[in-house]
Amino acid sequence: MGQIVGIDLGTTNSVVGVIEAGRPIVIANSEGTRTTPSIVGFTKDSEIVIGDQARRQLVLNPKNTFYNLKRFIGREWDELDEISISVPYNVKSNESGSVRILSPNTGREYASEELISSLIRKLINDAETYLGDTIDSAVITVPAYFNESQRQATKDSALLAGIKVDRILNEPTAAALAYGFEKSSSNNVLVFDLGGGTFDVSLLKISNGVFDVKATCGDTQLGGNNFDSKIVDWLAERFLAEHKIDLRRDRQALQRLTEAAEKAKCELSGLQKTKISLPFITTNDDGPLHIEEDINRKLFESLCQDLLDRLLEPVQIALDDSGWEPDEIDEVVLVGGSTRIPMVQQLVKTLVPNEPCQSVNPDEVVAIGAAIQSGIISGDLRDLLLNDVTPLSLGLETIGGLMKVLIPRNTPIPVRQSDVFSTSESNQSSVVVQVRQGERPLAAENKSLGKFRLSGIPPAPRGIPQVQVAFDIDANGLLEVSATDKTTGRKQTVSISGGSNLNEQEINSIISEAKSKANEDRKKRSVIDRKNNALTLIAQAERRLRDASLEFGPYGAERQQRAVELAIQDVEEFIDDDDPQELELSVSALQEALFGLNRRFAAEKKNDNNPFQGIKNTFGSLKDELFSDDYWDEDPWDNEMNSNYRNSSYRNSRDDDPWDNDYFL
Ligand code: ADP
Ligand code: MG
Numbered sequence: 001m002g003q004i005v006g007i008d009l010g011t012t013n014s015v016v017g018v019i020e021a022g023r024p025i026v027i028a029n030s031e032g033t034r035t036t037p038s039i040v041g042f043t044k045d046s047e048i049v050i051g052d053q054a055r056r057q058l059v060l061n062p063k064n065t066f067y068n069l070k071r072f073i074g075r076e077w078d079e080l081d082e083i084s085i086s087v088p089y090n091v092k093s094n095e096s097g098s099v100r101i102l103s104p105n106t107g108r109e110y111a112s113e114e115l116i117s118s119l120i121r122k123l124i125n126d127a128e129t130y131l132g133d134t135i136d137s138a139v140i141t142v143p144a145y146f147n148e149s150q151r152q153a154t155k156d157s158a159l160l161a162g163i164k165v166d167r168i169l170n171e172p173t174a175a176a177l178a179y180g181f182e183k184s185s186s187n188n189v190l191v192f193d194l195g196g197g198t199f200d201v202s203l204l205k206i207s208n209g210v211f212d213v214k215a216t217c218g219d220t221q222l223g224g225n226n227f228d229s230k231i232v233d234w235l236a237e238r239f240l241a242e243h244k245i246d247l248r249r250d251r252q253a254l255q256r257l258t259e260a261a262e263k264a265k266c267e268l269s270g271l272q273k274t275k276i277s278l279p280f281i282t283t284n285d286d287g288p289l290h291i292e293e294d295i296n297r298k299l300f301e302s303l304c305q306d307l308l309d310r311l312l313e314p315v316q317i318a319l320d321d322s323g324w325e326p327d328e329i330d331e332v333v334l335v336g337g338s339t340r341i342p343m344v345q346q347l348v349k350t351l352v353p354n355e356p357c358q359s360v361n362p363d364e365v366v367a368i369g370a371a372i373q374s375g376i377i378s379g380d381l382r383d384l385l386l387n388d389v390t391p392l393s394l395g396l397e398t399i400g401g402l403m404k405v406l407i408p409r410n411t412p413i414p415v416r417q418s419d420v421f422s423t424s425e426s427n428q429s430s431v432v433v434q435v436r437q438g439e440r441p442l443a444a445e446n447k448s449l450g451k452f453r454l455s456g457i458p459p460a461p462r463g464i465p466q467v468q469v470a471f472d473i474d475a476n477g478l479l480e481v482s483a484t485d486k487t488t489g490r491k492q493t494v495s496i497s498g499g500s501n502l503n504e505q506e507i508n509s510i511i512s513e514a515k516s517k518a519n520e521d522r523k524k525r526s527v528i529d530r531k532n533n534a535l536t537l538i539a540q541a542e543r544r545l546r547d548a549s550l551e552f553g554p555y556g557a558e559r560q561q562r563a564v565e566l567a568i569q570d571v572e573e574f575i576d577d578d579d580p581q582e583l584e585l586s587v588s589a590l591q592e593a594l595f596g597l598n599r600r601f602a603a604e605k606k607n608d609n610n611p612f613q614g615i616k617n618t619f620g621s622l623k624d625e626l627f628s629d630d631y632w633d634e635d636p637w638d639n640e641m642n643s644n645y646r647n648s649s650y651r652n653s654r655d656d657d658p659w660d661n662d663y664f665l
Helices: 052-056 112-131 148-160 171-180 224-243 251-268 297-303 305-322 342-351 365-378 504-516 518-556 558-574 580-606 622-626 640-654
Strands: 003-009 013-020 023-027 040-042 048-050 090-093 099-103 108-110 135-142 164-170 187-194 199-207 210-219 273-284 287-296 331-335 385-389 394-398 402-407 415-421 431-437 447-454 467-473 479-485 491-496
Touching (some): 003 112, 003 171, 013 112, 013 365, 023 365, 112 135, 135 148, 164 365, 171 331, 199 305, 210 305, 224 297, 251 287, 251 297, 287 297, 297 305, 402 518, 431 491
Antiparallel strands (some): 003 013, 394 402
């Protein structure tokens, strides 16, 4: 059997780690560097180049050199924002709305999964050379907020490269795994990961080898690239003002500007000022033009203020979600090359009072964590457990359009939750399970992940059939939903993969929207609740009336029955009105009338010499049995009336409180 490795498949750089002699190490690539640029290109001769080689042709061959591919993985064209598609190569949508990348040199278009699989193949080839052994599976890391289709697409890329994925691991979790390795004390840890293209914040509780992710948040469209762009814009604007030429319109010039900007940015992490020189950047009528600029740290920082602001909110949300105060954080782990920017480090210090821990190399920590996870899987390392959490609440739509949450946000995974639902109409033969993800109480406001129908439910009154709906999330965050009719055992299952396409910004906006609309939603929800409750009460009252006419005959409890009938009419009249008070009044009148009728039943039960025998006479001594608890287990009859009775008895035993928490589909 071949070996297993851990891969940090970064937006900008990828790193491979492995367990050697019981310790995680990073494997250098064939060029001798420990990180490989996540870049794939095609030369003039249509030959594929990957990593450093591809990076080298960025300037001369921008249309055939593909970077930032991770922004496209598992995403539809419609989901991409301006920043993601403003790359010097051609990205387009195919007929089915998927993202395709064009290479003029090969004359072909590629899915991002295909190009990323070439990158994975190179990483694996190089690692196999180093290890002198074959590798057949891997642990691959992804940003915490990757949705199901992005995770699935990452797996697919590895499969295309001939590698089985043993585990998809969240990057910040991997970082914490690396950090917590060999540490036994109990710690609350904040992982702050700012890479080239993504930003993740995670709060973890680590104790005695157990990693528990309490909350995660971030921004998939924020990273070191954005800092580069600030310098690019600054350079381009100055050039435009002086020469009336916008260099950003010239692909090659833009690529050179970007490279120079990144270099300057990295230098400014260690130096106070640096020089940017780009000779022969373009030409005008007077001849060649050059860029020669000084930039200092202060200027760079002033250009990037808004990016700093964007880093704040996800940290705040994650803290809120975890319920921790900043001073409850024991350790802060900085991950990703961009955490070397001094002002980013400063910002982290203003958020959490402790000094960030820098004993872990920010470029390698994720790959080290992935290697550790691979060691746990292969059995080379033991005694470590790992829990991730769900980023958003998962639930389903119930009658009236309400969201019933089965798995709340930030629940540790893997997890399985189920609940019992029933029909909202009598003789309803199927139920629709509409799976949704989000924080709003009204289902329609949350993202639909898919729906399916469970049919073949035997005819029965509203609320009788019992449908068990279960949500199962595996360790990779992939969701499976099943619905089982408890009477027939009929079952329907769907795997929700590729159904969800929420990115992290969407997740954040969903959470903040839910917060801001909380009041409005509460009102809408209470209208629906009131209506549902009124319907439940009517159904219950109607059953009680049927019981009463059997029990007492048409006139036996005429006054009480009439009162209930009238009260039902009132409730029905107000049910669709907008006046909550009228509905509430009519509902309490119906409750009161029902109470009167129920008292009549109680009196009847006590009174042996009841003169109003009614239909009871027909059934003789069965009456008492009808209301005894164990009656229905005996199942003495086998006809229609029996099943109605059975149902009403069953409902009565559950329906003492009409405002109970039944969920109807
Ligand atoms: P990813 O996880 O997205 O692959 P990395 O963690 O490798 O990214 O970080 C890459 C980013 O870090 C790039 O934007 C790079 O410019 C930036 N970076 C690397 N070194 C430094 C540095 N010394 N100062 C500032 N930024 C840096
Ligand atoms: Mg990274």
